[in-house]
Amino acid sequence: MARRNQHSREELQALAIEAVRELVTEQGLEKLSVRKVAQRIGYTPGMLYHVFSNLDDLILQANARTLDELLGTMTYAADQPPRQALLAMAGAYLALARQHTALWKMVFMHRMNQQAPVPDWYLQRTRQLFARVEQQVARLGGDHDETQIHLAARTLWSSVHGMGVLAVEDKLTVAGEVDEQAMLASLFHHYLQSWAGEKTA
Structure with a gap:
């Protein structure tokens, strides 16, 4: 050094x-x-x-590095057909949770000191991640507006995040042996099949 x-x-x-x-x-x-x-x-x-500026700034900068790495993987997956791309993105998210649990937790456990606002540059990082998911959801077709696409992307993320929480806490097997990749495939198959075929009223 x-x-x-x-x-x-x-x-x-x-x-x-x-x-x-x-x-x-x-x-x-x-x-x-x-x-x-x-x-x-x-x-x-x-x-x-x-x-x-302070410890919060230092943590956010470290979290941004983690998010950038995840964004890179998600961007690479975006060249696939939308269903495969979304499944690959979800797999990358679970891999981050499994392989770098402490860094993954830091992104979600950190709270700003004295309830200070999260800076816009950091919020932009998270928006970019959701934008990648929204782009793939929109590619699936169906008569859906921007609000519905926004909701679908966050519904999928919340489901995958929940799997990640259970996986790192070793709670996925509470109800018996389960393959998390099979769970992902089932979630995306059924949700996206309904999404692509659904028409707005």
């Missing part, structure tokens, strides 16, 4: 974000602090406050 005074602002930001991801994976979000991040990368906490 370069000496501290050899790191640019952008390099320091990248180092800190990676340290957040490592620390959360190792110790959990509840034990994260600016001091620990600074220690991990060999800087003082004060130096980090020249790059990040």
Whole structure:
């Protein structure tokens, strides 16, 4: 690693974000602090406050990295026919939950300090993810308006997210052995079959 005074602002930001991801994976979000991040990368906490507004900003930047990685996978899947694309996107979401559980949880567990508003740049990241799903739902056809497409995308996401929560908590097998991929296939087959064939009143 370069000496501290050899790191640019952008390099320091990248180092800190990676340290957040490592620390959360190792110790959990509840034990994260600016001091620990600074220690991990060999800087003082004060130096980090020249790059990040506060701990919330640092966490959001780390979450944005996770969302960007998921967005990249979803964008790659978008070239497939819509049903396959949606199933691939859902599979990528569950894979993130399974393989990088701590980072996945950090996206949803983090709450802004003192109920501060979530910055628009971060909200835009989540909008991009939902936009990918909405685009595929719209490609399925049927006489549906923008509001219905918006609702369908979030209904599918909520269902897949619920599977992710149960999977990482090892609760999918409470009612017996189950194949989560088969559950995904069943969900999307029946929901999308109804969606594509349904006409608005």
